[in-house]
Amino acid sequence: MSTQTEGLTVEAVYEALDTVKDPCMVAGGHDLSVLDLGLVYRVEVQGDGRVRVDMTLTEVGCIFTHRVFGEVYDAVEALPGAEEVEVVPRWSPVWTPEHLNPKARRALEGSRNAMFRTIKRRGLENAQS
């Protein structure tokens, strides 16, 4: 990973990537980005404004593949100083839940606990009816 010069930095690219939300997480009510899910493997910024982002998806052949990669292009290409952007899909290493950052882990665990509470409550209501 290299941080480069005038304007465009690796940090700025990461900030841009943090605005790209995972569509399945959004559908599930979670404001989680591709960074939160640990989908980004590597960011490289060259002095001449070339940017390379190596990333994966939670599933090989994900139905939202083109949408997510397209949004990553949009977000990074909008950065001042980004002259040429390359998003490199990588299916290896395969993504696992171990890649989640603490924020995503907490959100999904909270969601799972809420789901279990709902199921339990419904079960009790059904038993009492």
Added chain:
Amino acid sequence: MATDQLVIDGVCHPYNFSEENLRGRFGRIFNDVLYAFHPLLTPPEVALSKDEWQHDWQNDEFMETMLLESETDMVCVHSTPIFDAYFDGLVSVEKGADLKRRYPDRAIWYASADIFTGEQALQSLEHQIAELGADGIKLYPAQYHRGRTRYWRMDDRVLTWPVFELAMEHGITNIVIHKALPLGPVATEAYRVDDIGYAASEWPDINFQIVHAGYMFADEAKFLLLNYPNVYATLEATFLFCQFDPDTFTKVLGDFLIYGGPDQLIYSSTATVIHPHYLLEAFRNFELPEDHPAGQLTDEIRQKILADNLARLHGIDLEERKRKLEDDEFARQRNGNGLREPWSTLRGQEVTA
């Protein structure tokens, strides 16, 4: 395979992945996502670099790669009208027609056209069938165009019934529909399979092959196999699970065997995204768990998947075809020299493995 039975690759292509053929960002992402499978499924010592892989495959080198570098005996090639990502559609009609003309005993070819063009599509399909010898029709359910998605359903009587009528008029009984894997940032509804049942029911003399069946919407697909004997799972891309995710392959193949049975499944390699040699090797070594409710993958079942089913759909007598092929140019080279190293044809270094 290890037996003396033929292998027919149900979907493989002489793609045009060259840089010059890419149309905008959609084409770029399309190539990048497909190439990402390549290093995952190819030993590093033979894997193609991205530059090597982004190739405009010519028919001669495609056929030599398929038939002289793997145990594949026949290929089924679909022309593809993906003009929103590739200037020539990715696999041109010209390539398909040329394959059919030059290798009639080794190649099956499916015509294709942009169904949204209506009468123009019908005329093109008729030309490909009547004049160029196409054996079936390949359709794509959606298009991405300038930020908008257009899609249609197989049960849309206005759009698809004329295509089916045309097919039947010309004795074409194989209609193939790309499903399960969206191409581009399109509406995913188009890639569900719930529109196929009605078409299959209304057109019982047509065989409907669902390409990529099982990659997504596997539960829906298995019930289609159960309910409609004229629906087939053509396992392009899905078969790759055999290599990189055997648990998923076990689940999908097992379900399809239980619900549909071995007569409705068609092997497809996805070549030349990957090399068929490694996939066939993986399938040869693949077994269902001992206590699997689908039973075991017997030689007979494997053979149905690898050749018999598609041959039956095209009225090909495999014993007769085998005799016809046993002394052609490919058989002579393979018998004399053994199989070539994977990708050696593309690299211009035709060495025996």
